Amino acid sequence: NPHIRGMAPYMPAPRQAGYISLDANESPFDLPASVRKKFLKKIKHLVFNRYPDGPSTELRRAVGRKTGLPPDWIVAGNGSDELIGCLIDALAPPGGTVVIPDPTFVMYERLARIRGARLAKLPLDDQFDLTPAFLDPKLLKSAALWFFAYPNNPTSNCFSERLLLTILKRARGIVVIDEAYVDFSGKTFLPLLRKYPNLVILRTFSKALGIALGRVGLAFAHPKITRLLHVVRLPYNLSGLGQALALTTLASEREIRQNIASIVRERRTLLDRLAASTVFFACPTDANFVLVKTARPKKVFEFLRARGILIKLFHEPRLQSYVRITVGRPAEMRRLAEALDRMENDSWRK
Numbered sequence: 446n447p448h449i450r451g452m453a454p455y456m457p458a459p460r461q462a463g464y465i466s467l468d469a470n471e472s473p474f475d476l477p478a479s480v481r482k483k484f485l486k487k488i489k490h491l492v493f494n495r496y497p498d499g500p501s502t503e504l505r506r507a508v509g510r511k512t513g514l515p516p517d518w519i520v521a522g523n524g525s526d527e528l529i530g531c532l533i534d535a536l537a538p539p540g541g542t543v544v545i546p547d548p549t550f551v552m553y554e555r556l557a558r559i560r561g562a563r564l565a566k567l568p569l570d571d572q573f574d575l576t577p578a579f580l581d582p583k584l585l586k587s588a589a590l591w592f593f594a595y596p597n598n599p600t601s602n603c604f605s606e607r608l609l610l611t612i613l614k615r616a617r618g619i620v621v622i623d624e625a626y627v628d629f630s631g632k633t634f635l636p637l638l639r640k641y642p643n644l645v646i647l648r649t650f651s652k653a654l655g656i657a658l659g660r661v662g663l664a665f666a667h668p669k670i671t672r673l674l675h676v677v678r679l680p681y682n683l684s685g686l687g688q689a690l691a692l693t694t695l696a697s698e699r700e701i702r703q704n705i706a707s708i709v710r711e712r713r714t715l716l717d718r719l720a721a722s723t724v725f726f727a728c729p730t731d732a733n734f735v736l737v738k739t740a741r742p743k744k745v746f747e748f749l750r751a752r753g754i755l756i757k758l759f760h761e762p763r764l765q766s767y768v769r770i771t772v773g774r775p776a777e778m779r780r781l782a783e784a785l786d787r788m789e790n791d792s793w794r795k
């Protein structure tokens with residue numbers, strides 16, 4: 446496949462025991478003991494020698510009850526990563542144009558390149574917001590697919606809602622709004638789904654719902670689109686264990702959601718701490734992570750790693766003077782705050 450020539454494998458490093466992981470935007474809270482117990486009870490009764498429910502029917506019904514959408518408006522995927530690939534497979538013709546902001550979540554570009562799509566990477570402005578370039582009439586007419594993470598990863602902000610709506614109204618192609626971090630922003634396009642037949646919403650169980658291990662994502666769209674996603678996805682794309690875990694999580698949602706309040710509180714504390722700093726500048730955030738500007742990102746990364754804290758460093762030129770910090774549990778954030786205090790001493794700046 447000539448399209449993958451020159452591409453390196455994407456192999457996230459295994460989690461390192463003993464470190465505080467503030468580097469991957471996961472939930473810092475493991476499954477509550479009571480929910481874990483429910484899950485173990487549920488899987489005791491699974492039939493292991495048979496294939497799982499291919500279209501994840503029970504899961505889509507459960508999600509439908511929560512969102513008020515019929516199951517044929519919902520597709521379940523092996524993480525939303527898989528659904529991003531399915532969307533390109535189903536909706537971008539060979540050589541068709543996929544529009545993405547720059548910078549954004551790396552999988553849009555990777556999966557589009559693997560599939561030989563033409564990428565239109567449009568730079569975000571100084572505030573990491575969308576620009577009028579996204580309203581270019583030629584692009585609105587010709588692009589097959591648009592991806593917007595809302596809030597955007599790694600920049601942590603939500604784009605201008607007005608501009609997104611204009612794109613949605615004018616685009617001939619399909620507009621995907623990836624709401625992986627919706628529980629931390631409280632902002633969603635889901636109610637607009639019936640109004641705009643070219644809108645697709647992505648959600649994931651990997652962030653606020655805290656089951657990244659299970660690999661479960663969802664796409665919401667008009668049945669004309671979901672049918673195409675069912676055409677291209679693998680027949681048993683979600684394991685029976687993943688489906689059981691997602692169902693248990695949904696049934697215990699109220700308990701798990703208490704963690705979101707903690708994360709939002711800790712985000713506030715971190716932002717206040719950074720606002721008082723002379724060496725760090727926090728970008729506005731609607732997510733469970735913060736993009737932080739600093740003159741010496743590598744040094745910050747290494748200083749924190751030496752103290753058992755992992756954060757995210759970037760290689761892209763545009764993000765050379767930034768690090769991304771995921772909000773952790775209160776005790777973890779206290780450790781981070783102590784490290785930041787120490788870092789601001791003169792000894793570090795030398």
Ligand code: PMP
Binds near residue numbers: 625
């Ligand atoms: N979309 C965005 C914007 C993300 O940041 C991530 C995770 N880093 C994903 C999708 C992928 O999530 P999942 O675990 O469901 O594949």
